[in-house]
Amino acid sequence: MNIVLLGAPGAGKGTQASWLHVHHGFSHLSTGDMLRSQVASSTPLGEKVKAVMESGGLVPDSIMLELIASAIQSNRGSFVLDGYPRTISQAESLDKVLGELNVALDKVILIEVNEGELVKRVGGRFTCQQCLTGYHTEFKPTRTLGVCDVCGSTEFVRRSDDSVDTIKARLEIFRRETEMIIPYYEQRSLLARVNGMVDIDEVTANVEKLLGIA
Numbered sequence: 001m002n003i004v005l006l007g008a009p010g011a012g013k014g015t016q017a018s019w020l021h022v023h024h025g026f027s028h029l030s031t032g033d034m035l036r037s038q039v040a041s042s043t044p045l046g047e048k049v050k051a052v053m054e055s056g057g058l059v060p061d062s063i064m065l066e067l068i069a070s071a072i073q074s075n076r077g078s079f080v081l082d083g084y085p086r087t088i089s090q091a092e093s094l095d096k097v098l099g100e101l102n103v104a105l106d107k108v109i110l111i112e113v114n115e116g117e118l119v120k121r122v123g124g125r126f127t128c129q130q131c132l133t134g135y136h137t138e139f140k141p142t143r144t145l146g147v148c149d150v151c152g153s154t155e156f157v158r159r160s161d162d163s164v165d166t167i168k169a170r171l172e173i174f175r176r177e178t179e180m181i182i183p184y185y186e187q188r189s190l191l192a193r194v195n196g197m198v199d200i201d202e203v204t205a206n207v208e209k210l211l212g213i214a
């Protein structure tokens with residue numbers, strides 16, 4: 001089963017995708033993670049996309065298509081796409097790639113969260129530098145201040161595009177470009193909505209129910 005998770009920045013796509021990976025064996029194909037790893041390794045691609053990512057803008061479709069096509073092509077088994085597609089043109093390209101590879105898209109899940117909540121969520125996110133466990137200053141702090149619950153590391157990082165100004169730019173792009181994808185998938189009866197304003201565990205339970213894997 002192959003699915004797309006749609007939702008604004010901070011809606012919880014990464015959290016749900018990571019659950020599906022760990023507990024249900026899906027490959028977690030996150031375009032944001034792929035790009036961040038290119039930036040961290042200072043590859044030519046990373047150098048090309050660094051500035052646009054830091055400003056909260058979208059990386060050009062042609063670059064994204066190459067990344068996602070190669071990720072899907074080399075994937076084995078079910079996958080969950082997190083962060084792609086973000087524009088109608090990306091949704092059309094995805095259809096084309098999937099068609100060429102004879103791979104089906106089974107469901108698109110939209111995680112809905114109101115905008116004030118998104119700004120709060122993104123503003124407080126931080127990650128353990130060692131094991132990459134995600135935290136939030138208010139909603140999911142570490143049990144001991146400054147120490148990772150999972151690996152004990154005391155080094156944490158914040159995404160450089162999680163500043164208040166950048167999150168506003170990213171939300172604006174979501175409204176302008178990404179929301180248009182919703183009717184695209186609705187017309188093909190692929191879209192399902194989940195309320196992302198409830199506890200993470202409840203969102204997960206609803207996602208699992210929708211996928212028939214509860």
Ligand code: AMP
Nearest residue numbers: 031032053056057058059064083084086
């Ligand atoms: P994310 O981790 O999904 O929030 O993505 C972080 C950043 O990576 C975005 O703000 C964009 O700059 C870039 N990015 C990720 N996915 C895409 C995409 N499908 N199209 C264009 N840019 C993307």
